[in-house]
Structure formats: structure tokens, C-alpha cells
Amino acid sequence: MDLKRIEGQLTVCKLKSTAAIDLNQEFYFIGKTDEEISLVCKTEDTPTKTLERDDGWRAFRIQGTLDFSLIGILSKISSILAENKIGIFAVSTYNTDYILVKEENFDAALMALEKNGYNIV
Template identity: 65%
Template sequence: MEIKKIEEPFSVCKVKDYSKVNFLDTFSFIAKTDEELSLVCLTQSVPDNTTEREDGWKAMRIQGELDFSLIGILSEISTVLAENKIGIFAISTYNTDYILVKEENYSNALKALARAGYEIV
């Protein structure tokens, strides 16, 4: 299975509303619950109505479209990283999954996944 590196830095944020999110940007992940409005975006695109933020994330994408019947893909990747003491922030989309790790762990995460048999592209 291929994992694609995404080189841009990401931020994980809480926002007042989504009015200032740049949806034309390459990456914008939003989540709304009864308790919060969350945004994961490129650090350079964090909107000014952010109430809390954590910078310093790097991302990778599981390549290809993952069928909903596939089981355990994210679990296997998170296990490899957990065994290497690397925490993750996971995002699932309709097509695939994205795994974010803190910048200081990014290189080690990619190496651990390569050792586990994943092709890093």
C-alpha cells in the first residue's frame, strides 16, 4: 500500500464559524458537532476567527480510493506508529484517510511505515 507524503505544514483549529475558511485552498477539513467547529488546514491559511489552534502538524495520505468494505487499514497504520511512540490525528474522507503527526515525528513515522512494508511516495 502506498502512502503519499504531503510536505506543507498543517494546523488543527477551533473556529467561531466557517465564514473565513478558504475552501479554494488545497486542503480544508471541517467537522461540526454540538460542541465545536473544527478545522484542519494549511498553517498559512488559518483564518483570523480561530479561537484555538495547534500548529506543527505534517500529513500523509493513503493513496487510492479505499473501498468501504476494507477493514483495518487505519488501525494497522496507527498500530505501527503507536508502537514507535508516535501519536496521530486521523482524518477520513469519502475516498481515503489522512494521517497527521507532529512535525518532529514525521521523519520517524515515515521510516516506521516503510519498515512495516508501506511504500512511501
């Protein structure tokens, strides 16, 4: 299975409203529930007014489109990283899964996955 690096640093933040999000940017995830609005975006695109923010994330994605019938893909990746004491923040889209790790763990995460048969592209 191929894993593709996402270039650049990411920020995970909490917002009061979606009004400050620049929807013209190339890369972002918005999660809105009855309790919060979360945003994952390139660090340079982070809105200036956030309720909370956590910088220093890097990401990779599972390459290609995953069928909804596939089971355990994210679980296997997160287990490998957990065995290497690397925490994750995962985001799923209709097509695939994105795995974020703190920048200081990014290279170690990719090496651990490569050691377990994943191809890093």
C-alpha cells in the same frame, strides 16, 4: 500499500463559525458537530481568528480510493505508530484516510511504516 506525503505544514484549529474559512484553498478539512467546528488546513491558510489552534502538523494519505468494506487499514497504521510512541490525528474522506503527526515525528513515522512494508511516495 502506498502512502503519499502531503507537502507543507498543517494547523488544527477550532473556530466559532465557518465564515472565516477560505473555501477556495486547495487543502482543508472541516468537521462540524453540535459541540464544535474544527478545521485542518495549511498553516498559511489558517483564519486569523481561531478559538484554539495547534500548529506544526505534517500529513500523509493512503494512496488511492479505499473500499468501505476494507477493515483495519487505519488501525494497522496507528498501531505501528503507537508502538513507536508517535501520536496521530486522523481524518477520513470518502476516498481515503489522512494521518497527521507532529512535524518532529514525521520522518520517524514514515521510516517506521516503511520498515513495516509500506511504500512512501
